[in-house]
Amino acid sequence: MMKILRFTILSALVFSLSSCIDWDYFGLSPKAEITAFEVEGQSGTSQIDSLNREILVPVNESVNLDSLKTTNITISSLASVEPMVGEVQNFSDTVIYVVTAEDGSKVNWKVKAFRQTSEIQIENSNFDSWYETEVTWLFNKYTYNTPTPQSDVLTSRIWDTANRGAVASFVDGGNTTPQDRDGGKYAQLESIKVPIYNIAAASLFTGYFTDDLPPDAANPRNNTKFGITFGSRPVSFSVEYRYKPGTEYYENQNPATGDDQCDIYVILQKRVDGQRYRLGTAWHRSGDAVTDWTALNLDIHYGELPAGSPAFMGLNQNAGEEEVGFADPNDIPTHILIVFSSSALGDTFTGAIGSTLDIDNFKLNY
Incomplete structure (x- = not known):
């Protein structure tokens, strides 16, 4: 369909002539990106600022920001993230997500949720x-x-x-x-x-x-x-x-x-x-x-x-x-x-x- x-x-x-790995050197990867972030009650696409390590998440007007569960967090290959996907957080204030790269280095990401009006247009x-x-x-x-x-x-x-x-x-x-x-x-x-x-x-x-x-x-x-x-x-x-x-x-x-x-x-x-x-x-x-x-x-x-x-x-x-x-x-x-x-x-x-x-x-x- x-x-x-x-x-x-x-x-x-x-x-097939090019590598599927997205870095061009040997050793453990330092990449600690978040490329997708979603929560329950989301009303639009999260805006991800990779330079400043900040994410803005639009949610419905009726959502309780004090108790929101993440439904998807996509990160760099071979990295890990805390808190993990599925955990409930208080998004009435900024929540810090820590991404640990394969080489052990850590990056803090600031995630903020905001209520969006109900009449949404697609960017x-x-x-x-x-x-x-x-x-x-x-x-x-x-x-x-x-x-x-x-x-x-x-x-x-x-x-x-x-x-x-x-x-x-x-x-x-x-x-x-x-x-x-x-x-x-x-x-x-x-x-x-x-x-x-x-x-x-x-x-x-x-x-x-x-x-x-x-x-x-x-x-x-x-x-x-x-x-x-x-x-x-x-x-x-x-x-x-x-x-x-x-x-x-x-x-x-x-x-x-x-x-x-x-x-x-x-x-x-x-x-x-x-x-x-x-x-x-x-x-x-x-x-x-x-x-x-x-x-x-x-x-x-x-x-x-x-x-x-x-x-x-x-x-x-x-x-x-x-x-x-x-x-x-x-x-x-x-x-x-x-x-x-x-x-x-x-x-x-x-x-x-x-x-x-x-x-x-x-x-x-x-």
């Missing part, structure tokens, strides 16, 4: 913030402090693409790229021709593409974590878009006769004790050509889907992404998945070469 770029076997060959939803590395476009993942990529500071994971996988298939810059519009940018997603599998759909989504390379060519979904923390109840979403379906159609990577479709959707989930429940759904799948910028407005349906809803809108059963049922329609979500794809069935190597989806100015409405 979720769309993600398929990789060719060539990707594994390319990246960079106008799609203006991009930067280009030596190999590809990356989207809203780093604060770019200097011209040296090694000096980039990881602040949060909000939007991401599979461009690094596309580059592994020898696609310069990837197939999700920024284009100019009215003094800003928009995102252009294009399904492209690649070796072996013939077609690779472009995607843009909330979540992140794995930092571990080489990617899993046999199961590309293993490379992608869909969704970010979110704790509000929008009634609808809007986005400006254009779509041009391609004509060179493939089905399960074989030449075929058919019509391509784009996907634009929002899913709200409640994740509890390692299980995912569907709370809200808003989905646009269409093969109609839209040549001029057009405003799409779609209501979010809470709870079980109405009778007669398309099968593709149903509960996700992909391995590692399984939704076990529908949440109470009055619940507060814990995560939001926003997905755009140039070919709706691209994850099965199905779609048309040249299908192009342009998106701009995404907004949640309350």
Whole structure:
């Protein structure tokens, strides 16, 4: 159901030439980073300042700061952290987390929680913030402090693409790229021709593409974590878009006769004790050509889907992404998945070469 770029076997060959270890010297690692931090009742993505070792965690207005349990702390390889994930802390004041690197050195991180208003927007939803590395476009993942990529500071994971996988298939810059519009940018997603599998759909989504390379060519979904923390109840979403379906159609990577479709959707989930429940759904799948910028407005349906809803809108059963049922329609979500794809069935190597989806100015409405 979720769309993600398929990789060719060539990707594994390319990246197998480089080490999976993220330091380039021998000995014990001094790295003591925190790259993700989440608590119960979180309303948005934590802002991580790696330079000053500070983390700001937004939580719902109704949350009791005196007793919050951490649900995820991601740290450097071979490091450890205290307090550990799952422990309850008093976040009405700053909490110190100590990360111990493999070499025994310790780094103190200051973590602060703050209540956020209920009408939350997703950062960079106008799609203006991009930067280009030596190999590809990356989207809203780093604060770019200097011209040296090694000096980039990881602040949060909000939007991401599979461009690094596309580059592994020898696609310069990837197939999700920024284009100019009215003094800003928009995102252009294009399904492209690649070796072996013939077609690779472009995607843009909330979540992140794995930092571990080489990617899993046999199961590309293993490379992608869909969704970010979110704790509000929008009634609808809007986005400006254009779509041009391609004509060179493939089905399960074989030449075929058919019509391509784009996907634009929002899913709200409640994740509890390692299980995912569907709370809200808003989905646009269409093969109609839209040549001029057009405003799409779609209501979010809470709870079980109405009778007669398309099968593709149903509960996700992909391995590692399984939704076990529908949440109470009055619940507060814990995560939001926003997905755009140039070919709706691209994850099965199905779609048309040249299908192009342009998106701009995404907004949640309350």
